[in-house]
Amino acid sequence: MKKGSETELNGRSAWNLIDRDAAETLATEYMSVISDAKTEREFVQSAVVVAQAAGYKPADALSAAALPSGGKLIFVNRGKNAVVVRLGRKPMSDGVNIVAAHVDAPRIDIKQNPLFESTGLGLFQTHYYGGIKKYQWVTIPLALHGVIYDKNGSKLELHIGETPSDPVFNISDILPHLGQAQAEKKLGEAIPGEALDVIVGHVPMDADGDKTPVRTSVLRTLAKQFSIDERAFAASELEFVPAMKPREVGFDRGLMLAYGHDDRICAYTALRALLDQKQVPERTEIVFLADKEEIGSDGDTGMQSEFLELVLEKLLEDSVAATTCRKVFWKSVALSADVDAGLDPNYLDLFEAANAATVGNGIVVTKFTGSRGKSSANDASAETLHKVLTILDGAHVPWQVAEMGKVDIGGGGTVAKFLSKRGIETLDAGPALLSMHAPGELASKADLYACYLAYKAFLEKARAS
Numbered sequence: 001m002k003k004g005s006e007t008e009l010n011g012r013s014a015w016n017l018i019d020r021d022a023a024e025t026l027a028t029e030y031m032s033v034i035s036d037a038k039t040e041r042e043f044v045q046s047a048v049v050v051a052q053a054a055g056y057k058p059a060d061a062l063s064a065a066a067l068p069s070g071g072k073l074i075f076v077n078r079g080k081n082a083v084v085v086r087l088g089r090k091p092m093s094d095g096v097n098i099v100a101a102h103v104d105a106p107r108i109d110i111k112q113n114p115l116f117e118s119t120g121l122g123l124f125q126t127h128y129y130g131g132i133k134k135y136q137w138v139t140i141p142l143a144l145h146g147v148i149y150d151k152n153g154s155k156l157e158l159h160i161g162e163t164p165s166d167p168v169f170n171i172s173d174i175l176p177h178l179g180q181a182q183a184e185k186k187l188g189e190a191i192p193g194e195a196l197d198v199i200v201g202h203v204p205m206d207a208d209g210d211k212t213p214v215r216t217s218v219l220r221t222l223a224k225q226f227s228i229d230e231r232a233f234a235a236s237e238l239e240f241v242p243a244m245k246p247r248e249v250g251f252d253r254g255l256m257l258a259y260g261h262d263d264r265i266c267a268y269t270a271l272r273a274l275l276d277q278k279q280v281p282e283r284t285e286i287v288f289l290a291d292k293e294e295i296g297s298d299g300d301t302g303m304q305s306e307f308l309e310l311v312l313e314k315l316l317e318d319s320v321a322a323t324t325c326r327k328v329f330w331k332s333v334a335l336s337a338d339v340d341a342g343l344d345p346n347y348l349d350l351f352e353a354a355n356a357a358t359v360g361n362g363i364v365v366t367k368f369t370g371s372r373g374k375s376s377a378n379d380a381s382a383e384t385l386h387k388v389l390t391i392l393d394g395a396h397v398p399w400q401v402a403e404m405g406k407v408d409i410g411g412g413g414t415v416a417k418f419l420s421k422r423g424i425e426t427l428d429a430g431p432a433l434l435s436m437h438a439p440g441e442l443a444s445k446a447d448l449y450a451c452y453l454a455y456k457a458f459l460e461k462a463r464a465s
Ligand code: MN
Pocket: 102, 262, 263, 293, 338, 339
């Protein structure tokens, strides 16, 4: 395994290379943001607040009006995807520097006709979102976040289960005494997707002849508290997320246990890196906050949608540069800012140690993702790697190189290939996590800070080839 010598690639702890006080300050801010922002919509809302505090102005890519002055802009796409832009001195025809991260995270979504009653309990039918290990999501306290329209057509934003006086929600699991057959199943099959029904009520209506008095009671409560009827669920986006606040881990508090580090740790550090730029940059700098990465980057708010094109076209309209979106892309550079798997001390055999990331050893630079022969990978070029690593060294950013796990044992994708498809020179870079996609993921405060430094240096210094 790693010896941790000063000269060995991948072997140095980032803790010895960073400003620990600055890392601590950033960690406190970050944990406070993700404590409240647990959905893509909530993260985009908090990004708008943070950006506006830094002088960024909301802009509309579809409006015929000129862009707000000052060159600090934030474009929001349907509340779930945002593009934050700092205009540079050079024309856009020189290309732009992009850091793209995603703001959606694995969770349990409710179905559109969710409510039913069984065994004296009111329950919601659900369909999980993203790659979860289902057994991790049962028996833990869940909060309900999301959007639903009330009887009058007003949009309600629900946020239930986050304060100590709120109720939480819960998925039951069978007791070990009766779980023998379950225990003999494969882990991935032990809890079927249809067994992720969430308990939402228990106290029946006091009415004779009602065969589903708990269901009736839940509906009455919803009508009374929120003016919601059953039809409202058909037009809702409601998400069960862990009702857990971020916590520091270990006697020395160096790790953060939280829901949604994937990928809000990158989204927040990228955003902060852009907002903290003091001077007008040479090249235009963009932070792209994508939705839908966990289900393939599809949809009109995902990286595969053309919101980036729409924003660029608007910026070009307002500039003197005679160029096209495609020409801008071909001179642009991007980091696909997403998390990687850290070496897990309990599962070392799944990693090839020399090319695995260690939590706390700095930002992980990943040439390719994908699986089984690099299938579906962006596979960055040597030139791009050289360029980015030179920038990181120049800014004294701790980094390591890695791929996710041993060859042929699995894999995963990021938004990288959807950036590079556009002709943007792209590289994956983000922190290593433990327990990725679990209700509580672990990240290092040192890596959080390394990512911030890396994204800041990249936005300032990257140039097209
Ligand atoms: Mn991710």
